[in-house]
Amino acid sequence: MLDLRTAALFILVEFVFCFFSFLLKAVMFPLRVLFSIGLFLVLLKLRLLRASGAKQPGVAQQIGGGTFVTSDRTRCTWRAGEAGEAVKVWVNCERRGGVSKTRCEYFGRPRSCPGYNSDPKVFWKQVARAFKKIRDKVCVDGRVLVKAGMCKHAPRDANLRLDRNSVERSTAAPTTPPVQPTSATCVKRADQRRTAEEFCSSWASVCAFFMSMLQSEDC
Missing domain, CATH: 1.20.5 (Single alpha-helices involved in coiled-coils or other helix-helix interfaces)
Structure with a gap:
């Protein structure tokens, strides 16, 4: 059980x-x-x-970029990003020491170029060479297009064109040289030497030395 x-x-x-x-x-x-x-x-x-x-909202994904130097030694950098169906290129140029700065934008529709769609990296390499070729006209001449050789027979809007309204230029004010002592100070020093020669005779140099110690300004 x-x-x-x-x-x-x-x-x-x-x-x-x-x-x-x-x-x-x-x-x-x-x-x-x-x-x-x-x-x-x-x-x-x-x-x-x-x-x-x-990409994150408000942040353009960089798809190309480079640098070039103009004939007056202005250094320029550029970067490209997508802007809907088109692309936009931001250019920043600055003289050494920040004496002058220039900014501008270029835009175009490279997707209308078959070569861009097949090999965009080559397209941006050719754009970099084009910027160096027209370096002195960048952000200046709106009639000059930034052309890639692979898009020679593509529609005109496949090339990059300057947006004239985007051009910004600024020039730094020249630095003010230090103020030199006024001539009145030097005249006062000369008067001291003559007074020492008149009252100290052979001890004029010694008197002038002590009088100069009491005078703080320099010529």
Whole structure:
């Protein structure tokens, strides 16, 4: 009789254990499914953002850039970014010491050029050479286009054109040279020497030395 009770108790415990195990699996399965779906959606979104070149709002993703120096030794830097269906290029030029600064923007639609769509890196390398070629006309002559050789036969708007309204120039005021002592100070020093020669005779140099100690200004 005792063996039957023990067997029944063992069966009951086994049943309860199996029931709770099944219940736990039944609860965890939907959670695992939801977690897997959520993780898949996050990874898919990140891949789509990376593929489309998405960027933070208000921040233009740089797609090209470079530097060049004009004939008067002004150093200029430029960077290109997407602006909707077009691209925009920001140019900043500064003379050594910040004596003069110039800023301007160029814009264009290089996507209308088949070469740009196939190899944009080569396009921006050719734009860098074009900026160096027209270096003295950058931010100055709106009639001069920044052309890439690969887009020679593309529509005109594939080239970069200066936005005249974006040109900004500033010139620093020249530094003021230090003020030289007035001639009145030097005249006063000369009067001291004559007074020393008149009243000190052979001791004139000694008198002039002590009088100069009392005079703080220099010629």
